[in-house]
Structures are given as structure tokens and as C-alpha cells.
Amino acid sequence: MVGGIDIVTLGATLMVASTPVLLAATGELVAEKAGVLNLGVEGMMIMGAMGGFAAAVTTGSPVAGFVAGALAGAALALLFGVLTQVFLSNQTATGLALTLFGLGLSALFGKGYEGVRPPPTGKVPFGPLADLPVVGPILFGHDWVVYLSLGLVAAVWGFLKYSRLGLVLRAVGENAGAAHALGYRVVGVRIAALVFGGALAGLGGAYLSLVRVPQWTEGMTAGAGWIALAIVVFASWRAERVLIGAYLFGGITALQLQLQAAGYAIPVHFLSMAPYVITIIALVILSVLHRRGAQAAPADLGRSFHAAR
């Protein structure tokens, strides 16, 4: 207890509360690094939440649920990829349409799953580690998806920074024409990046409906996809900052509710906007300190690429 706030609960809640946004933001980071702006994150998340929930309830296996959630998100992203990369539709408009499409479609397919309870997702057995005071419940008391999400952030960071394929992906995002001239398949790389991003958004959505809430209700993402999009921008397209942003946002969201419960005399309106304001300020300061903020966006972000032969 620090100042009436239970740090252990806060820490544990933070890990769970941040995971959906972290997964979606990591996926979007990869897509944007390849030069595609997909504003349909919310739509992909809710499809993941719905598809994952349906699969988990039908099969009784949460693992099947997470796989289905990722597939549902990936399928929607593939649709976006075909429309924007092959048929060269406007990315902004198509992304917005994807969000509306996902919200509507998930509501339609989800009708039969309201009021149903999903199978519980087990916690990872860390044995004695989980019994450590303070650190145990915060770090070692979660289900495997929390650790998977952290692993994915690390993997994406390493992939973009050190691997040859990551370099190609970044080249496609920075200068699609040059990458094409060098013989790389711009459209292929972009669609692959989009599908990966969609899978992570779907996984995040499934986490929301299977672990965080856990239930299915129409519109349950309630803007989480938009927050993921914002975090990618404010994190100036860097994986480690996406992690900081998502955890900060989730942490302050949980903290503001805890402050209220503890009876702190801070105006409630201020508390409820705090997660947005503080996350943005922190990430802006980070990018100013490293002097790469506004310039960090991939140069070809949001531009359609059509190879002129």
C-alpha cells in the first residue's frame, strides 16, 4: 500500500489492462513501418474479439479462441490489403470503412453469444516465483498471452532493427519506389505486414473478450483500436516506446479508478482524461529528447504504390 493505493493490484491490473492495446499497437507499428496506414484497427480488434469468443465457446478451448481471433483479424487485414495494395483504394477511407465493417459484422455474427461465459484462460504456472511478495502477483500471476505480447514486442523490435527482412520492410515503407527498383516485391511485403498487424489486432481483441472482460458484447472494444493507433504515432514508430505508451496508458487508466476508489479529492473529470493526457505528454517528451519525433514517420506512409513498368 502506497498512499492508500494497492501497488500489487495496480501492477497486476496494468499488465492485463494494457495487453489488448499493446498487441494491436505492435501490429499496427509493423504495418505502418511497411508504409501502410490502416485505420481499421478497431474493426480488426472487434472481429478478433467476436471470432475468438465464438471459437473458444464452441470448442471449449481458449487457445483455439486466440488462434481464431488472430485469424479473424488477419482476414479483415487481408481484405484491406487487397483493396489498398492491389486495387489502390484510398488508405484512409478504406481503413475507416474497415472499422465500420468490422463493428457491424461482429455485431451480426455475435448475436448468439451474448450472455455466454467463455472457458477460463489458465495462468502460467510459475511455481514458487508466483509466491514472491509484490513481484510475484505483478509479474508472474498472468495467463500466457500477457507474456506472448511482451515476447512479440521484443521480437518485432529485434526484427525491425537487426534482421535483413526487417530492413527490406523498412525500405518499402521509406521509399517504395527505390525498394521496387532494387527488386523487392513492395505489394507482397506490404500485404504480409498488414496481415501480421491484423493478426495481432485480432489477438488483442480476443484477449479483451476472453480474459480482460470476459464476455462478448457488441461494441466492446470501445475505442481501444483508436488508442492503439494514437500510441503508434506518439511512440514515433518505435517498438520499445509502443510498450511504454501502452503500459503507461493502461496503468494510468487503472490508477485513476483506484484513486477514485481510495477517495482522493482530485476532480473526477481530470482523472478520467489523465490517461490520454499523460500518455501523450510522456511520449512526446521521449521523442523530443531523442530529436526524432516528427521525422520518425516512414516517408511513404499512407501513399499508394503502383509500379510503373
Next chain:
Amino acid sequence: MNRRSFLTTTAATAVLAASGLPAFAADPLKIGFIYVGPVGDMGWSYQHDQGRQAIEKEYGDKVQVTFMESVAEGPDAERALTQLALAGNKLIFATSFGYMDSVMNVAAKFPDVKFEHATGYKSAENVATYDARFYEGRAIQGTIAGRMTKTNKIGYIGSFPIPEVIQGINAAYIHAKKVNPDVEMKVVWAYTWFDPAKEADAAAALISEGCDFVLQHTDSTAPQAKAQEAGNVYTFGQASDMSAFAPKPRVGSTIDNWAPYYIERVGAALDGSWKTQATWGGIGTGMVGIGEITSEVPEEVKAEAMALKDKIGAGEYHPFTGPLNKQDGSAWLAAGETPEDGVLAGMNFFVEGISAELPK
């Protein structure tokens, strides 16, 4: 019916109207509903939709009912209401507080269409209002919580600091305190009617503060799921029974039962006796129902709760009966005094003993 098929019906109606077919005497009364959330929220909108289905069951071919769900409060509501009126609906139910001004605007443009607005306070020749005394149900929840709490801390998830919600917090606190003088009330404002993830976090925050009862004035079952995870925490169903979580953590509920009211008002519209009015029903009129109190609640507590319910229902007892002071210590009600409905409907203060601040 989703919005697309709604549009198709609208178009079909327009074509029929344009072709100048004579109206049949047996034309059904067209009725429209708009909901603020999805009907699958299992709470507020779900319960209004149950009322809509009751109308269809009661009147069959005599009515034709359409609904639009998840209509945002604000300009979107005005558009939806206009669309319903243009589509020939003669009786329109708008089921959220925030639709109030939209209803008034649209009603002024369609004087021959009857409007019914839930939980509002503005009315007109063709706008009636209806609301339920949810605080009567809260008094019963408070009694059960006060008797059963082991930590003496009761948590309350508030949506917005509006009179309806404040009435509920006060009523729950007063009755918990009555049976357990040591009880403390903790309040968290979610600033949403429906956001399962946020509601879950709010419940988690209250539980971590040591609350073993979590009451809610938000519409999803996420707090129930959190309480179940915690194991030793109890909740109540909100708006709907939420019986999927019985017998524990959900030990009772306050159910909004709109069906009798809807049936009565549609009947009035059908026989031409519909007039504008303001209805505020409670346990007595059946508008507020108390779901099954489960076996988790000790027999004597259950008996006490049911006795309270019967007394409120019979009109022998008012949940706000003096002596009661406001939070700042100033006098509100003298011994035996009960407030006027107008005062209740504008309630903007906590009663004495609640330590949380009321956002202004």
C-alpha cells in the same frame, strides 16, 4: 432489424405511399424504438427490447414495431427519430436520458406523431415521459449488502453524476447504514453507460480497496465477471436479472420491467385515449422488479429484504424518510418527512456519511 433492413422497409413504405394506395382500416399501428446501446448489452437496452417484444406478443398484427439499436445521443438521435417519423411510425419510444432534446426538436416538427421519452423531464402535447424509481431497488440492495458485508466496505460504480444515479447511491448507502452503522461507501465514476473493459477495471479497483460488495449503475455484466474472479465479492444484477452469475456473485437484482407500461401506452394509442403524461413507477406498479435473492443470502436477511420490498411496494415506506442530512451536515429532511418527487428528480447531493466527493 438492423439499420439496413430498416432502410429497405422505409424505402418500401415510401414507394407504397407514393403509389397512392388507399389506407386500409386494418393498417397496423407503426411503432418505433431507439436504444442507446446494443440489445445484447444484457442490461438497459436489453430490457427495453424485452418490453418491445411484449408489445408484439400482446397486440400481434395490430402493431408493426421497428427498432434501431446503438443510436448515439446527440445529432445521430435526431436523425434516427426523424427517420422513424418519416417512415410513418405514429408512436416512438426514445429510451435514453440523452435523447431528451432530440425528442423535443423532432416532436415539434411532427405534431401528429406521439413520442415517449424514458427518464426525461421535458414534455409537450405529443411527448410523454416515463421513468422508474430505481432507488427503491437500491434500498433493498443496500440492506442486503449492509447485513452481509464482512469488510464493511461497499463499492459503487457510478456512470454519470446525474440525479437518477445519485438517488441510487444515496438509497443504497442509507439502507446499508441503517442495518450496519460501520458501513462505508466507496464510489468510482466510470463516465460511461457501457464500456465492459472500464467497468471491469472499476470493479477491480473497488475490490482492491477492500469492498466485498460491488453495486453498479452501468449496463454490462463485466463487474460480475470480475467479482467472480475475486471469489469473495458479491454483486447485484443491474437493469436485467443477470442470472447467469447466480447464485454467486450475483445475489439479487433490480430489474427494469417496462413491458406493462409499454403495453398500456400502446393500448392507449390504439384506442385513441393516449395523452401526454409523466409516469414515475416503482416497485408498487411493477416497473421496478427485484430478481431472485439467491441462497447465498442468509434466510433472515432475505426475509428482511423482502419485507422492505413489500413495505415500499405497498406505499407504507419511502426509501428517503427523515431524519436525513446532506453530506455537508445541513438538514434535509426532518424526522418522518419524505421528499417531493421534484426534489428527488433534481437530486444533486450526497447524504451525510458518504465520504466520496460528488463531481460538480
